[in-house]
Amino acid sequence: MNWILLTLMALNLGLLLWWMWRSAAGAGEQAQIHEGLQSLAIELKAQQTLMGQQVDRQAQAERALREDLQRSASANRQELAQALTQSLGLMQQTLQGQVGDATRTQNEQLDSFRVQLATMQQAMAEQWRLLGEANDRRLTELRTTVEGRLKALQDDNEKRLEQMRQTVDEKRLDPKKD
Secondary structure, three states: OHHHHHHHHHHHHHHHHHHHHHHOOOHHHHHHHHHHHHHHHHHHHHHHHHHHHHHHHHHHHHHHHHHHHHHHHOOOHHHHHHHHHHHHHHHHHHHHHHHHHHHHHHHHHHHHHHHHHHHHHHHHHHHHHHHHHHHHHHHHHHHHHHHHHHHHHHHHHHHHHHHHHHHHHHHHHOHHHO
């Protein structure tokens, strides 16, 4: 049960990481997001390792209990049934408590991740908005500059063309100046 939840969480985190990586615009933002997500992945991996260790310890405890029960079965079957019932009840309670604690911890971490993700998304949206506004301003300035220069070039060309026309007209009217 724990491994299923952990696998689903890891898959969910992987999809979330992929989506965030794809939606990131610049290399700087990707690096920040990548670092943040790497730290989240490391925390998740540590939680997986702890859960695996707990499961291994519980498995070892179960094996030891079974061996003891098999050895003492020949001595007193009635006593064994009673001890087994009590041991299983305690183990179940302990296991339920541990699973409950692990679930609460994971839910708290997921809530924290959700809040961090929402904050990062808001920051990224604001950065995109500001970047778009800055690009619009720059394009407007560039357009104004290009139009001004083009107008000046056209005016200069018109003046030169007019001078050339006058020179040609003068030479046509007064052929002696050649």
